Amino acid sequence: MELKEILKPIxxxxxxxxxxxxxxxxxxxxxLALVIESIIESGGKRMRPAVTMLxxxxxxxxxxxxxKLAVSVELLHLATLIHDDLIDKANTRRGSSTINxxxxxxxxxxAGDYVWAKAAKIAADVGNTKVLGIFADTVMVIVEGEIxxxxxxxxxxxxxxxxxxxxxxxxxxxFEGAMRSAAVLGNAPQKHVDALGMYGRKLGTAFQIIDDxxxxxxxxxxxxxxxxxxxxxxxxxLPALMYYETHPGHPVIESVAVKNGHTPEQLEAAIQEIRASxxxxxxxxxxxxxxxxxxxxxxxxxxxKYRQALEQLAGYVIERKK
Numbered sequence: 456m457e458l459k460e461i462l463k464p465i466x467x468x469x470x471x472x473x474x475x476x477x478x479x480x481x482x483x484x485x486x487l488a489l490v491i492e493s494i495i496e497s498g499g500k501r502m503r504p505a506v507t508m509l510x511x512x513x514x515x516x517x518x519x520x521x522x523k524l525a526v527s528v529e530l531l532h533l534a535t536l537i538h539d540d541l542i543d544k545a546n547t548r549r550g551s552s553t554i555n556x557x558x559x560x561x562x563x564x565x566a567g568d569y570v571w572a573k574a575a576k577i578a579a580d581v582g583n584t585k586v587l588g589i590f591a592d593t594v595m596v597i598v599e600g601e602i603x604x605x606x607x608x609x610x611x612x613x614x615x616x617x618x619x620x621x622x623x624x625x626x627x628x629x630f631e632g633a634m635r636s637a638a639v640l641g642n643a644p645q646k647h648v649d650a651l652g653m654y655g656r657k658l659g660t661a662f663q664i665i666d667d668x669x670x671x672x673x674x675x676x677x678x679x680x681x682x683x684x685x686x687x688x689x690x691x692x693l694p695a696l697m698y699y700e701t702h703p704g705h706p707v708i709e710s711v712a713v714k715n716g717h718t719p720e721q722l723e724a725a726i727q728e729i730r731a732s733x734x735x736x737x738x739x740x741x742x743x744x745x746x747x748x749x750x751x752x753x754x755x756x757x758x759x760k761y762r763q764a765l766e767q768l769a770g771y772v773i774e775r776k777k
Contacts, residue, residue: 458500458775461767464760465508468522472504475526479573490566494533502662503633504529506768509761510634510651514641520581524640527581527590528633530574535597535629537567586636593632600624613708615696622663623656630659650755654765657749662772664742667692671730673777683726686711693741697734739773746773 462469476495482488504525511521571594578590600621612618634655638648670685671694685692689711691699699708707725710717717725729735746769756762 456767456771458771461764461771462505462509464764465505465512468508468512468525469501469505471522472501472508472525472529475522476529479526479530479577482569487566487569491533491570494536494570501529502768503532503629506630506655506658506765507633507637509765509768510655511637511641512761513647513756513759514638514643516641520583521637521640523577523581524586524633524636527574527578528629528636530570530577531590531594531597532629534567534570534574535601535625537563537570539601539625581640583640585639589632589636589639593628596624596628600628613691613696613699615693615700618691618693618696619660622660622667626663626666627656627659630655630662646755650752654749654752657745657752658769658772661742661745661749661769664693664738664745665772665775668694668735668738668742669775669777670694671726672735682730683723686726686729687722694729694732694734694738697737698729698732701732701734743773746770 459466477492480488480492480495482491507525507528508521511524575590575594578587581587601624603624604621612621631652632655635648635652638651643651667685670680670692671683673682675681681687686695691708691711695708695711699705702708705725707717707721711722711725749769750766753762753765
């Protein structure tokens with residue numbers, strides 16, 4: 456099922472969010488406004504504001520406040536992309552030049568900080584202290600994950616638990632926080648808040664695993680980066696971890712882990728080995744299992760077109776090609 460069709464119940468909301476995102480890109484310093492506008496214009500699936508709206512629409516609440524929450528969630532996500540691109544030294548994202556390819560490191564960090572502050576300002580305008588608490592907790596998890604990734608940059612982990620901790624901080628925490636916030640904003644029962652939060656956590660984890668699968672099996676035109684880019688950057692994701700578990704002591708993966716001792720040709724061969732291995736399907740199945748668990752979390756909620764969209768979204772996350 457196409458994403459556009461799944462999100463039909465919030466189509467008008469998403470259009471409003473696009474307008475508000477562009478309004479949020481305004482800044483007194485012209486070059487800063489331009490770079491923020493460029494990252495907003497680069498698009499993306501707007502998955503995070505979408506799940507925010509779907510969760511929030513289940514409950515009667517102030518439309519303006521819910522829309523602001525969704526905008527702040529997407530701005531927080533965009534701020535993390537600015538910092539991620541700097542840490543990864545990425546020059547392009549979704550086919551467009553990154554901010555760090557145009558500015559020095561100091562200015563890029565400050566640009567990301569500005570977008571983060573803008574997200575926090577909009578979240579504060581919602582006027583709900585519980586939502587602000589969730590926002591702050593989410594930011595702390597994301598930042599701690601970024602610091603840890605940068606600190607451990609000289610040595611990648613081949614531990615699966617560490618992988619899941621990393622992708623929770625990188626991706627799933629924001630899905631979880633967004634959906635909890637939307638439910639809290641609508642004065643949902645705590646049982647519903649917890650169910651939506653766990654759905655977001657599991658959906659976000661599945662989403663990142665599929666991203667990591669597509670890094671090996673997707674085309675460069677679809678995923679916007681070379682095949683096996685994570686491994687080339689020294690990042691060992693679930694497909695490579697699973698391959699390493701069935702091929703213990705694999706010399707290239709071990710050398711990638713310590714950023715030492717392999718040639719470009721050996722790395723290319725390892726990428727092709729992983730790409731053609733049964734572990735690709737095993738990783739996809741792990742994501743499928745998480746998506747199924749996410750759907751089961753929704754059983755605590757009353758049936759509605761918004762719950763149905765969230766169920767369909769879990770299927771889309773697994774089936775997507777980019």
